[in-house]
Amino acid sequence: MQAKGMAMNDAERVRLPQRRRLKMDGSPEAVPFYPHEFVQRQSSIGVTDPSALPLENLAVEDLDPIQRIRIRNAIKKYGGDQSLLPLADEDLDGALGLTVTINGKRHPTVAGLLLLGNERQLRQHLPSHEVAFQVLRGTDVLVNEFYRKPLLETFEEVELLFRARVEEEEIQIGLFRVPIPNFDRRAFREAFVNALVHRDYSALGAVHVRLDDDGLSISNPGGFVEGVNLDNLLVADPRSRNPLLADIIKRIGLAERTGRGIDRIFEGMLRYGRTAPDYSMSSAYTVAVRMSAADADAEFLRMIVQREEQTGTAMPIDSLIILSRLRNERRLRTTDLVRSVQKPETVVRGTLEKLVEAGMVEAHSTGKGRTYTLSAKVYQGAGQKAAYVRQAGFDPIQQEQMVLNFIDTHGSIKRADVIELCHISPDQAYKLLARLKKKGLIKQAGERKGAIYERPR
Numbered sequence: 349m350q351a352k353g354m355a356m357n358d359a360e361r362v363r364l365p366q367r368r369r370l371k372m373d374g375s376p377e378a379v380p381f382y383p384h385e386f387v388q389r390q391s392s393i394g395v396t397d398p399s400a401l402p403l404e405n406l407a408v409e410d411l412d413p414i415q416r417i418r419i420r421n422a423i424k425k426y427g428g429d430q431s432l433l434p435l436a437d438e439d440l441d442g443a444l445g446l447t448v449t450i451n452g453k454r455h456p457t458v459a460g461l462l463l464l465g466n467e468r469q470l471r472q473h474l475p476s477h478e479v480a481f482q483v484l485r486g487t488d489v490l491v492n493e494f495y496r497k498p499l500l501e502t503f504e505e506v507e508l509l510f511r512a513r514v515e516e517e518e519i520q521i522g523l524f525r526v527p528i529p530n531f532d533r534r535a536f537r538e539a540f541v542n543a544l545v546h547r548d549y550s551a552l553g554a555v556h557v558r559l560d561d562d563g564l565s566i567s568n569p570g571g572f573v574e575g576v577n578l579d580n581l582l583v584a585d586p587r588s589r590n591p592l593l594a595d596i597i598k599r600i601g602l603a604e605r606t607g608r609g610i611d612r613i614f615e616g617m618l619r620y621g622r623t624a625p626d627y628s629m630s631s632a633y634t635v636a637v638r639m640s641a642a643d644a645d646a647e648f649l650r651m652i653v654q655r656e657e658q659t660g661t662a663m664p665i666d667s668l669i670i671l672s673r674l675r676n677e678r679r680l681r682t683t684d685l686v687r688s689v690q691k692p693e694t695v696v697r698g699t700l701e702k703l704v705e706a707g708m709v710e711a712h713s714t715g716k717g718r719t720y721t722l723s724a725k726v727y728q729g730a731g732q733k734a735a736y737v738r739q740a741g742f743d744p745i746q747q748e749q750m751v752l753n754f755i756d757t758h759g760s761i762k763r764a765d766v767i768e769l770c771h772i773s774p775d776q777a778y779k780l781l782a783r784l785k786k787k788g789l790i791k792q793a794g795e796r797k798g799a800i801y802e803r804p805r
Contacts, residue, residue, distance in 0.1 A: 398549055399459040399590035400445065403473060408447050408454040411464040416440065418500045419463065419600060428601030444599065445592045458549065459593040462499045470496050476569070478554035479544070481506050483513065485561065494554070499544060503602070506557060510536055513559060519646050521653050528620060528644045531564055535616025535625075538609035539637055541602050543568035545594045546635070567629075567636035578627055581610060582665070582690045611665045613637065618668040619652050621645025621675065624688075648675060655706065666691065666699045671708065671722070679712075679721050679771075717773040747772070747780055752789060752803075760793075760800040 416437055423432055432440060438454070441447040446460035456464060461474055470477050479502050483491035491509065495502045514533060518525045543555045548570025555568045576584045586608065588594035597603045604612055613625050617639055626638040652663050652671075666689050673688055674680060682697045689696050700720055703709035710723045747770045754761050754769060761769075766777040781801055784790045790801045 397591045399593035401458050402448045402455045404455050406456050412466045415464045415498050422600045426601030429599040444596050467496050476549050476552050480554045480556045481509050482558045521650055532616030535613045538612045539566045545597050546589050563641040564639045571632040618672045621648035674722050679719050681719050717776045760802045
């Protein structure tokens with residue numbers, strides 16, 4: 349009997365639908381597709397909108413009218429859709445999709461419960477809704493607060509805790525004093541709102557906001573939606589797991605209306621000379637972003653602000669990414685930047701050439717060996733003239749003299765020595781040696797990798 353029961357269980361297991369997923373090493377595997385995962389999958393690929401589902405066991409009278417006042421105040425504060433303000437409560441609910449009418453009775457949607465419900469109703473009907481705010485110093489927990497309140501009330505209380513921990517310095521740029529915060533408020537707002545709006549409400553688990561010695565991290569249950577991953581995060585079309593909720597938050601004014609809040613998060617880090625936000629800890633079940641608490645680079649910010657004053661527009665995110673990487677890595681090729689910008693090489697090259705025209709970047713050499721550094725003007729403004737010379741390298745005449753001096757000192761030189769000595773590519777080293785041979789200043793002994801170059805006797 350026991351063996352028969354086991355066989356039946358095996359048969360039932362085989363009949364379960366299968367889905368493919370990636371293992372930790374990146375290889376695919378097939379795993380059972382359980383019924384409780386159906387809604388998660390449908391919302392991830394955009395087939396259903398969980399936030400628009402009606403809650404027929406709740407009536408509109410059960411909702412908290414104070415939360416409507418909170419919505420109206422948020423519209424005024426954040427510059428939301430002003431046409432919503434004159435509407436009566438019932439019309440406001442309908443316009444935002446907070447309620448729907450079924451058989452002549454108004455019932456809240458899931459999004460409506462999130463914004464207009466009270467804590468008791470949220471615990472009962474949407475137990476997955478929870479936000480944790482933590483502050484750590486070393487291993488000591490200084491703050492550890494959990495919230496199950498309506499969405500706007502939760503946002504306001506968490507933002508208040510966050511703002512209390514924002515510290516600012518100021519620098520003088522032209523006629524204005526420009527603040528340098530340890531954490532950019534707008535980047536925090538976009539990242540936190542993204543976590544609240546795009547989380548998977550069918551999965552238990554809290555949205556976590558944590559401040560520690562290394563920086564700020566925000567995570568939410570539910571991985572990226574279908575079609576979005578780490579390699580196209582900046583360029584993928586805006587999509588939400590909860591479209592109605594996302595639309596409501598945009599119309600209130602809390603989130604970027606274009607759906608490009610991710611750009612604001614990157615901008616809030618890069619313009620201060622900090623590293624880009626790190627999403628590498630995200631998985632199929634979680635989206636996590638980490639924002640470093642590293643010291644800002646005041647001179648880098650000065651360069652960005654001055655350029656924005658000249659053009660009258662904000663620095664494009666592609667340009668910020670390129671300038672940030674050149675600041676950190678000194679010299680790069682176009683191909684080195686493609687993955688960071690997440691656009692085709694031709695687009696990246698076009699952005700680089702615009703930065704060259706603006707005097708912020710310098711190009712060195714031509715063709716496949718073309719590399720880019722920050723310009724002499726940028727290094728000079730930062731008081732790093734010597735650093736510019738080291739990164740920009742030397743002109744062809746200087747390179748020739750350096751090779752000849754090396755041979756005079758050591759007797760001979762190899763192509764690998766030329767690459768290291770002049771900080772140039774293998775192809776550029778080959779052309780430099782060929783030029784010296786043509787002038788009769790050196791001669792070649794040996795072939796290919798074994799070739800050495802000496803002075804003629």
